[in-house]
Amino acid sequence: MSYITGTGLTPYGKHEGRSSLDLMSMAAQLALDDAGLRRADIDGILCGYSTVSPHIMLATVFAEHFGIKPSYAHAVQVGGATGLAMTMLAHHLVEAGVARHVLVVGGENRLTGQSRDASIQALAQVGHPDYEVPLGPTIPAYYGLVASRYMHDYGVTQQDLAEFAVLMRTHALSHPGAQFHEPISVADVMASKPVALPLKLLDCCPVSDGGAACIVSREPIGDTQVKVRGCAQAHTHQHITAAPALSELGAEIAIAKAREASGLSISDVRYAAVYDSFTITLAMLLEDLGLAGRGEAAAQVRAGYFNRDGAVPLNTHGGLLSYGHCGVGGAMAHLAEAHLQMTGRAGARQVRDATITLLHGDGGVLSSHVSMFLERVR
Known part of the structure; x- marks a missing residue:
């Protein structure tokens, strides 16, 4: 059994002069403050990667920078699924008695600390070195191919996809930390410039600076308790040329195993936090x-x-598409918002009922998946 006892989230957008370690430290301190813990209480650290600061020992580099001496440290890399994968690992660590309080942190100054060309080059490495990278595709290009196939198979249109961008922007309008605060319409999405057809600019998440963190503890802290009820992973492929059929992707595998681990069903879900890179x-x-x-x-x-007032409120902070995307911290913002909703502290964004939350992260090109159920037990 484990509990999410604190979360921390910086605003996303531009943080001039802040390094990845700085942004991670900001988020980590916010999480400690939220949990009412001191740095000395942290005995485990899980750290995501940074394309701007690709240190081979980033977890211990961060621990030194932040001033902690954990008994367990590990860095994790599974793309956009990394934040939830680390949270899942922290859950298992505290259940196994390896650590009492595990700090999970990700952050990056990807917007101000890296040139456009360098960012494209770093992200292009998700492709197969022999069969994909030499042809020059970008991450949006891969997802554009997926979108074309999906639209063909299920009759989805570009206007249909635009609805998701509008929803995420609508939700971001009420969060002061979101990167974007200008309302958009379906027509605006359709009029935005093509990036990788059928995807337009507003179908794609932005590049951001930011940081996010959470603390996973063996025992609850405070009056409101958020328990990790069950979680699971699935990894079906790395490269799109080896991907299974669209109907056989890892999300279905991960959610089935997470339902079994938690004893919950989709009909139990009252709030959803789902990865939305595009x-x-x-x-x-x-x-x-x-x-x-x-x-x-x-x-x-x-x-x-x-x-926000619907049957299953989704990404009420604005998601990657409008709150922003700073690498590992991007999807961790979903967890931070879910924790606020579950503990009744989301202010104007508060939903009616967030007692059972489903979170899902996706890494690569729908390659790695993590599904997790959280429950508010008091």
Whole structure:
């Protein structure tokens, strides 16, 4: 058994003069303050990667920078799924008695600390070195290919995908830390410049600076308790040329195993925090997870199902698409928002009921998946 006892989240966007370690430290201190813990209480550290500061021992470099001496330290790399993968590992560590309080942290100055060319080059390495990288595709290009196939198979349109960008921007408007605060419409998404057809600029998450952290503890702290109820992973491929059929991707495998581990079903979910690097990512994952039928997620968005006052509120901070994406910290913002919602501290964004939350992270090109259920037990 483990508990999320604290979370920390910086604003996303530009943080001029801040390094990855600085942003991670900011988020880590916010998480400690949230949990009411001191740095000396932390005996485990799990750290995500940074493309701007690709140190081979980033976890211990951060521990030194932050002034802690943990008995357990580990760095994790599974792309956008890293934040939840680290949280899952922390859950297992405290259950096994290896550590009492594990600090999970990710952050990066990807917007101000890295040139556009360097960022593209770093992210292009997700491709196969022989069969994909030499042809010059970018991450948006891979997802553009996936989107084209998905649209063909399920009758989804570009306007359907645009609905997800509008929803995320609408949610971001009420969060002061979001990178974007200008409202957009479906027409705005359709009019934005092409990036990797059928994906337009507003179908894609931005590049951001920022940091996020959480603390996973063996015992609860405070009156409101958020328990990790069950979690699971699935890794079906690394390169898109080796990917299975769209109907056999890892999200379905991970969620099935997480349901079994937690004893919960999708109908129990009251709040959802789902990875949304692109509009197609969010559309597909909602359907793969069972939150919508095949090809039906956009219709549910239009019907208000995922609104803040809808049946299953989704990414009420604005998600990667509008809160921002700073690498590992990008998806960890979903966890921070979920924790606020579950503990009744989301202010104007507060939903009616977040007692059972489903989180899902995706790494690579729908390659690595982590599903996790959280429960508010008091």
